[in-house]
Each structure stands twice: as structure tokens, then as C-alpha cells.
Amino acid sequence: LPPHTNVAVGKTAYASSVFGTSYGPENAIDGTIPSLGSNSSTFISGNSSEHWLSIDFGEQMTVSQVTLYNRMDCCGEQLYNAEFRLGGAAVFTNNSDQLPYNDLIHTMTGASIGGTTGGTVTFSLNPPSTGRFLTVKNGAGSGELPFLPVAELQVSGVSAVCIDQMVYGGLHGTGLSSLINLTLSDEAACCQACNANNACFYWDFDRVNGRCRLLRWAYGSFLGVTLLPYVTRVAGAKR
Incomplete structure (x- = not known):
């Protein structure tokens, strides 16, 4: 960070x-x-x-x-x-x-x-x-x-560089692949971790266990980014 x-x-x-x-x-x-x-x-x-x-x-x-x-x-x-x-x-x-x-x-x-x-x-x-x-x-x-x-x-x-790009109650689904999983304090810290990683374009954060997923486009994927309803998650994108 x-x-x-x-x-x-x-x-x-x-x-x-x-x-x-x-x-x-x-x-x-x-x-x-x-x-x-x-x-x-x-x-x-x-x-x-x-x-x-x-x-x-x-x-x-x-x-x-x-x-x-x-x-x-x-x-x-x-x-x-x-x-x-x-x-x-x-x-x-x-x-x-x-x-x-x-x-x-x-x-x-x-x-x-x-x-x-x-x-x-x-x-x-x-x-x-x-x-x-x-x-x-x-x-x-x-x-x-x-x-x-x-x-x-x-x-x-x-x-909190991309805090205005957050969707509460959302989880990224198809079309993305995981770069790394981190344990962080809150969604703002997860957002900042994505911003600091050149390969990261999207992220989501679990507010219960603190897991932050840094994500990128999956090679060969033609599917759009999907947001799945998930009450404890926050999904975001790099600004």
C-alpha cells in the first residue's frame, strides 16, 4: 500500500x-x-x-x-x-x-x-x-x-482512491481471474491494494472475514464482468 x-x-x-x-x-x-x-x-x-x-x-x-x-x-x-x-x-x-x-x-x-x-x-x-x-x-x-x-x-x-467505484452487496463473478487474496482491514484498504497493483483492474472484499480479492480480466474470456448479490461483500474497480 x-x-x-x-x-x-x-x-x-x-x-x-x-x-x-x-x-x-x-x-x-x-x-x-x-x-x-x-x-x-x-x-x-x-x-x-x-x-x-x-x-x-x-x-x-x-x-x-x-x-x-x-x-x-x-x-x-x-x-x-x-x-x-x-x-x-x-x-x-x-x-x-x-x-x-x-x-x-x-x-x-x-x-x-x-x-x-x-x-x-x-x-x-x-x-x-x-x-x-x-x-x-x-x-x-x-x-x-x-x-x-x-x-x-x-x-x-x-x-481511498477508488472508494466512489464501490458496489455494496456485490461480488465479481465471471469474466475475471484472481491475482492474489489478501487479508485487510476494510474495503478502502482493498481498493488501495488494487490501485497499487499494475495488473489489478477489479477487486472485491468480504466485510466478515477481511478477505480482499485482487482481480484481472481472464485471458480468452469473452464474458462481461458479472456482479453477483452477496450481502457481506463490496465490489469495486480501479479508477
């Missing part, structure tokens, strides 16, 4: 509000981690409760790890009981109604319920999770914890 990289840098960011023009959401994904004691290149929300930051990757991404750098100058406790979500439901500045529809992938709890100045929040997703919008939403702390501060948000992942 292609190497995982920080897929957040340079993407589009939205926020529920902004503390000031120097602290916009784009600061959270500009690739710059401020030095300790500095609040430059930092996103800070307005003064209210349960504020959020949204990253639009522009396409589906399969994410394996997320690291949030808290503000470096002060007030790290403002990051409080934050929840992270990933999915396909759009979350924009003036349209956050769909935010709860995306999958909850992490919540700051226990000893990490409150952030620390210059601290980090890092978590891995195993198996990886796929979505277009990643959000961070601050928890409902006391009135002394009104802001959502993010110095930098790093997202390790890869493009």
Missing part, C-alpha cells in the same frame, strides 16, 4: 467561530508547529461552548492516526473532553447539523480529559477509518473553559 502521510496539510478547514483574524482554522493545518510560548500559527475559536474545527480532505481518506498539538503559549486546559469524528457527512462553518452523523473515533477521557499547554493528543485507529470530514469538538466544560485551541492537527492516512 502507499505510505501514509499527513493528509491534512493544505486542505480546507472550517470552524464554528474564530477568536480573531490571526487565529483562523487554516492555521491548524498549515504544517507549522509553533514554538513553546508562541501562539502564532494557532487556531483559537471564539468565546463560547462546545466549539468545533472541521477539516475537509476534498475526497475520502483512510486514516490510521491523528495527532493534535495544543496551544503553546498558555491555557492548555481549554482543550477539554474533546471528541474526534470522521465520516462523509459535510461539516461547514454555516452548516454543522450533520456533525453527529460522522463516526466517533476518539474522546479525551480520564487523565487526558483536560489538555496541557504545549501538550499533544495522539491516537491510532486499528483498523483504519475512512471519511472525508474530520472534526474536533470541544466538550462542555465549565464556564472557564470556553475556547477550542489547536496549534496543529496532523492526520496520517492515504487517499
